[in-house]
Amino acid sequence: MIPKIPGESPAPLRACLLIGGRSSRMGRPKHLIRGVNGRTWVENTVSLLQPLTRDIVLSGGGDVPGSLGSLTRLPDVPGVQGPLTGILAAMRWKPDACWLLLACDMPNITPEALQWLVAARSPASWGTVPRLREDGFVEPLLALYEPQARKYFEELCVSGIFRISMVARQPRITTPVIPEVLCEAWSNINTPEELSRSRQVDRSL
Numbered sequence: 001m002i003p004k005i006p007g008e009s010p011a012p013l014r015a016c017l018l019i020g021g022r023s024s025r026m027g028r029p030k031h032l033i034r035g036v037n038g039r040t041w042v043e044n045t046v047s048l049l050q051p052l053t054r055d056i057v058l059s060g061g062g063d064v065p066g067s068l069g070s071l072t073r074l075p076d077v078p079g080v081q082g083p084l085t086g087i088l089a090a091m092r093w094k095p096d097a098c099w100l101l102l103a104c105d106m107p108n109i110t111p112e113a114l115q116w117l118v119a120a121r122s123p124a125s126w127g128t129v130p131r132l133r134e135d136g137f138v139e140p141l142l143a144l145y146e147p148q149a150r151k152y153f154e155e156l157c158v159s160g161i162f163r164i165s166m167v168a169r170q171p172r173i174t175t176p177v178i179p180e181v182l183c184e185a186w187s188n189i190n191t192p193e194e195l196s197r198s199r200q201v202d203r204s205l
Contacts, residue, residue, distance in 0.1 A: 010098065010121065010123070011096060011097055011098040011146055011147050012053075012055070012096070012097050012098065013052060013053045013055075013097070013098050013100060013118065014053055014055040014056070014057070014090070014094060014097040014098070014099055014100070015049045015052070015053050015055065015056045015057070015099070015100040015101075015102065016056075016057050016058075016059050016074070016086055016087065016089075016090040016099050016100070016101050016102070017031075017042065017045055017046065017049075017056065017057070017058050017059065017102050017104060018059050018060055018083055018086045018101070018102065018103050018104055018141070019031040019042060019058050019059065019060040019062040019064065019104045020059060020060020020061055020062055020076060020085075020086065026105075026189075026190060026191060026192065026195070029062050029063065030104055030105040030189070030190075031062055031064075031104035031105075032062075032063065032065070033107075033195065035107055040065055041104060041105070041107045042058075042064060042065070042068065042104055043065055043067060043068060044107065045102060045104070045106075045107075045109060046068060046071070048109055048110075048111060048114060049100070049102075049114070051111070052100070052114055052115075052118060053100070055094075055097070056071055056072075057071060057072040057073070057074050057090060057093075058071050058072070058073050058074070059073075059074045059076075059085070059086035059087075059089055059090060060076065060086065061075070061076070062104075074086070074089040074090060074093060075089065076089065077089050077092075077157070080157055080162060081162050082162045082163075082164070083101070083103070083140070083141060083164050084153065084156060084157065084162045084163075084164050086101065087099060087101050087145060087153055087164060088150075088153050088154070088157060091145070091147070091149075091150040091153060092150075095147055095150060096147055097147065098121070098144055098145065098146050098147065099144070099145045100114075100117070100118075100143075100144055101140070101141060101142070101143055101144075101145060102141065102142055103141040103142070103188065105188045105189050105190060106141070106142060106185070106186065106187065106188055106189075107189060107198065108184045108185050108187055108198070109142065109185045110182070110185050112182060112185075113142070113178075113182045113185035113186070114185075116178075116179065116182055117130065117142065117143070117144060118144070120144075120174070120176050121144060121146075122174060124172075125146065125172060125173065125174045126145075126146045126148040126149045126152070126170070126172035126173055127143065127144060127145045127146055127149040127152075127167065127168075127170075127172070127173040127174070128143060128144040128173075128174050128175075128176065129143040129144075129165075129167065129168040129173055129174070129175050130142075130143065130175065130176050130177070130178045130186070131175050131176075131177055131178065132177070132178055132183050132186060133177065134177050137165070138165050138168040138175055139178075139186045140164045140165045140167065140168065141164075141188075142185065142186055145167075148172065149167060149170075149172075149173070152167045152170050152173075153167065
């Protein structure tokens with residue numbers, strides 16, 4: 001893949017929402033959990049994405065509400081596990097796009113967090129994978145991947161290493177620190193106990 005030329009128009013933004021996880025710790029599909037507004041997490045996330053892009057796809061074989069029946073569904077890449085199958089499927093389907101990759105278990109995402117992430121794109125970067133602290137781990141499941149990053153994911157696939165966070169070690173990937181006021185958007189909810197605490201916070205607002 002040829003790097004971007006300075007001044008070249010940025011790649012069009014598309015979004016890929018991962019809904020194929022087993023949710024074993026939660027005991028039920030997380031993307032179908034209903035938020036305090038009565039809509040499922042996947043519906044709420046899609047609603048947040050729509051002001052940024054109308055090109056939203058769902059990766060994975062999970063059931064979806066009827067309201068999202070018109071969205072494109074991408075099948076898993078054979079022989080690949082975890083989030084890597086989603087981002088590879090998306091990048092192979094539309095290789096000219098910048099992909100915003102999101103997990104289905106992040107119900108605290110806000111418009112401000114998405115706007116900050118998109119604004120952090122750089123013409124010289126092949127991807128924007130933020131971190132919560134300067135010395136912290138990267139957050140690859142609410143991150144941006146430019147078309148050139150497909151090279152890195154294909155290399156992971158061939159090597160049999162399915163941890164997409166490994167891409168953040170590549171020199172053309174930027175890892176900006178998330179502003180503290182936005183950090184909650186990158187939190188995952190994986191268990192019934194975490195879900196209960198989250199709902200208690202929501203009800204107190």
